[in-house]
Amino acid sequence: MDRFDVIVIGMGPGGEAAAGRLLEAGRRVAVVERELIGGECAYWACIPSKTLLRGPEARAEASRAAGVATPALEWAGLRDYRDYMVRHLDDTAQVTGYEQAGATVIKAPARITRPGQVEAAGQLLQADHIVIATGSQPRRPAIDGLDDAEVWTNREATTVRDIPGRVLLIGGSAVGAELGQFYARWARRLPSSSAPAGSSTARIPASGSWPPRRSRPTASLSAPGPPLPAPAAPALSRSSLSTMAARRRPTW
Numbered sequence: 674m675d676r677f678d679v680i681v682i683g684m685g686p687g688g689e690a691a692a693g694r695l696l697e698a699g700r701r702v703a704v705v706e707r708e709l710i711g712g713e714c715a716y717w718a719c720i721p722s723k724t725l726l727r728g729p730e731a732r733a734e735a736s737r738a739a740g741v742a743t744p745a746l747e748w749a750g751l752r753d754y755r756d757y758m759v760r761h762l763d764d765t766a767q768v769t770g771y772e773q774a775g776a777t778v779i780k781a782p783a784r785i786t787r788p789g790q791v792e793a794a795g796q797l798l799q800a801d802h803i804v805i806a807t808g809s810q811p812r813r814p815a816i817d818g819l820d821d822a823e824v825w826t827n828r829e830a831t832t833v834r835d836i837p838g839r840v841l842l843i844g845g846s847a848v849g850a851e852l853g854q855f856y857a858r859w860a861r862r863l864p865s866s867s868a869p870a871g872s873s874t875a876r877i878p879a880s881g882s883w884p885p886r887r888s889r890p891t892a893s894l895s896a897p898g899p900p901l902p903a904p905a906a907p908a909l910s911r912s913s914l915s916t917m918a919a920r921r922r923p924t925w
């Protein structure tokens with residue numbers, strides 16, 4: 674049985690911050706992630722949402738400035754850049770980065786079998802400490818008729834390939850507001866023919882994602898774009914998630 678100082682379960686922003694600092698401090702660390710290293714934020718939340726918002730935001734700003742021609746929105750270009758920013762849903766570079774930093778990386782669901790013991794991918798791991806950073810569970814709101822509707826979560830909404838002509842957004846929190854803004858600003862500019870058949874009433878419960886969250890998004894991403902550089906080190910700090918997408922994709 675492998676022994677570690679710390680086992681980190683879940684490698685979203687929370688798990689990444691913990692693992693990065695522990696590795697920096699020279700601890701023996703195992704990280705276990707059942708989906709993608711980077712978690713919800715990197716692939717279906719903070720990063721794609723801010724990336725998708727930036728184009729429409731720049732256009733809206735320009736349209737309010739005197740002496741500036743309003744730029745046109747170009748969906749295919751933005752969509753490709755979004756795919757690049759979410760690493761084409763591929764965390765290979767992150768796995769390599771953590772391994773190079775000294776961590777044991779296991780890509781599988783983890784289960785705590787007893788105090789200090791974790792099972793993942795058929796392996797038993799032991800540690801003095803276990804960090805549980807598994808994020809939150811989605812909740813489907815109790816709304817009559819919802820079971821009969823095609824429902825999108827933040828995953829489908831942020832990996833969208835063809836923008837629907839109409840979207841009904843349920844939930845007006847930060848996530849609802851930003852996704853609503855994105856769809857409103859794009860839908861108004863697309864010819865109605867660009868909305869795929871049958872998708873004109875897509876609904877997005879933006880207050881959280883409901884069970885399909887843990888399955889792969891239905892929208893598939895396009896062919897790989899520019900290759901990501903190999904990470905020099907895993908995530909050690911994240912100053913502001915909200916501003917991250919304004920920069921080039923970080924290398925972890």
Ligand SMILES: Cc1cc2nc3c(=O)[nH]c(=O)nc-3n(C[C@H](O)[C@H](O)[C@H](O)COP(=O)(O)OP(=O)(O)OC[C@H]3O[C@@H](n4cnc5c(N)ncnc54)[C@H](O)[C@@H]3O)c2cc1C
Pocket residue numbers: 682683684685686687688705706707708709710711712713714715717718719720722723781782783784806807808809827831848914915
């Ligand atoms: C559209 C949208 C936009 C957002 N924008 C922002 C923003 O701009 N700024 C901001 O601060 N926040 C934003 N958020 C919120 C942000 O995404 C979350 O706060 C953040 O992802 C939470 O991080 P976490 O590490 O706690 O959990 P998660 O990111 O959910 O990561 C948890 C990880 O644990 C893994 N896991 C779960 N169970 C197991 C198990 N048994 N074994 C192994 N692995 C497991 C999961 O696969 C997942 O990768 C946004 C959210 C959405 C939906």
